[in-house]
Amino acid sequence: MLGTQAAERPPMPAPTPAPSALPAGSVRRRAGRPTAAILDQDGITTAALELISNKGYNGLTMAALARSLGVAPSALYNHVASKDDVLLLVEDHLAAMVDVSAFGSEPWDVAVRRWAWSYRDVFSEHTPLIPVIAVLPVANAPKTLAMYEAVTAGFRDAGFPEEKIISAIVALEAFVFGAAYDVTAPEDIFDAGSLAEQVPNFTAAVDRLAAEEHARPTDVAFNLGLEALITGFGALRK
Amino acid sequence: MLGTQAAERPPMPAPTPAPSALPAGSVRRRAGRPTAAILDQDGITTAALELISNKGYNGLTMAALARSLGVAPSALYNHVASKDDVLLLVEDHLAAMVDVSAFGSEPWDVAVRRWAWSYRDVFSEHTPLIPVIAVLPVANAPKTLAMYEAVTAGFRDAGFPEEKIISAIVALEAFVFGAAYDVTAPEDIFDAGSLAEQVPNFTAAVDRLAAEEHARPTDVAFNLGLEALITGFGALRK
DNA sequence: GTGATAAATGAATGCCATTCATTTATTGGT
DNA sequence: ACCAATAAATGAATGGCATTCATTTATCAC
Structure with a gap:
């Protein structure tokens, strides 16, 4: 378990430090509104279901959800009011x-x-x-x-x-x-x-x-x- | 809201700083095993029920439980393995x-x-x-x-x-x-x-x-x- | 008496949801 | 065509949480 996590996220900084919240290979997004919106409720729902399916409900954290969407955690709050709100999307x-x-x-x-x-x-x-x-x-x-x-x-x-x-x-x-x-x-x-x-x-x-x-x-x-x-x-x- | 909380717990240190985990009036207990045991599972169960009754399940935290028993949070772990263990005591x-x-x-x-x-x-x-x-x-x-x-x-x-x-x-x-x-x-x-x-x-x-x-x-x-x-x-x- | 065990403190640790100031882009009104 | 309002992102806090660990002190069994 711990070994697997360590493999995904090396504790030591990589030569070119990988951007922490982006899919591998992409460049770090600069602050400010992006040209095309990245998030919407459908995408959040899909990502949440994927996360639940892979890691269970313990793995469903706002941070993990943001990470899987290539976004900072706080960005989620432009689309949902709370984690319970995410759960409601999943429920529906x-x-x-x-x-x-x-x-x-x-x-x-x-x-x-x-x-x-x-x-x-x-x-x-x-x-x-x-x-x-x-x-x-x-x-x-x-x-x-x-x-x-x-x-x-x-x-x-x-x-x-x-x-x-x-x-x-x-x-x-x-x-x-x-x-x-x-x-x-x-x-x-x-x-x-x-x-x-x-x-x-x-x-x-x-x-x-x-x-x-x-x-x-x-x-x-x-x-x-x-x-x-x-x-x-x-x-x-x- | 914030004002109310500030009134309960002044941000500035009081003249004689109140011991954080003890019932009002008592002296801070020094480290080490006390002469008579303070905690047992029955007492923990009773305190948990009291806490739930007054503050609901959101108010049932290990810190609050310890505080209501006049004890440091870590002391609880000599008698229960986890918070779930406390919930089991309550359930029973x-x-x-x-x-x-x-x-x-x-x-x-x-x-x-x-x-x-x-x-x-x-x-x-x-x-x-x-x-x-x-x-x-x-x-x-x-x-x-x-x-x-x-x-x-x-x-x-x-x-x-x-x-x-x-x-x-x-x-x-x-x-x-x-x-x-x-x-x-x-x-x-x-x-x-x-x-x-x-x-x-x-x-x-x-x-x-x-x-x-x-x-x-x-x-x-x-x-x-x-x-x-x-x-x-x-x-x-x- | 002495070593093992039990029961406490107090200081960390790491994770978590959430908030806020800030930056940038779009949109709607005039 | 401008400009104010709004929307959507970052990144840096914040405070709360359960839990762990080293340490101290007292009791118990032999």
């Missing part, structure tokens, strides 16, 4: 990747199933966004809003009583977000270790599930909960 | 406050209902813990483990097939954690603002729910989802 990009295509073409239960699995899969790779999303007004996230619109229309067309649609979506979303965290949990999360004797029922149940040898226990739990929600909510339709 | 303390008393005395569905509401209520005040909990092996959290034991026993006694117990609890927990975030969301989170016209179904559904004038819409959604899960899971019992 991801929302567009959630599959809502089945609403309008497939039966309601099939559509909900496809949407929820897709939603969970997308955000299980991006759980650090969840605390941000959960509290963020949708007004600033057009693609997220578009997702809600598609889902809402699907519920309405399926005969859902209108006053219950938002509550049902909120409940499903809560389940999806919680389940997204579960995907990231280590396999041995339920290993009670030295305390196992003190929690015999729990230990037995954990062992009994392990004996089933499911490829992904987290998927079993998600399926169980999702089917219960679909069945329960399906009964509300007129 | 809270787990003990979750109401599992109905398991063993009340019918299964009543017990699940009481547990889930209580669980959500406790952690909705502590959502920053959720990312930590979700990934943390239970072996290091005895009170959390005790909660799982009580719930597992309740499910088993209710005739739940043993291989499904953990999956059902995991699903319920996912829903609880997601719903805990929802509690903290601002009221106008679903206000589409200027984009309202582009999402007519969504806007209509939001308005229709608002017209119901529920005291806490988040509770309506939680109730809806929880009852669906209870009904769905209840059918699995032998």
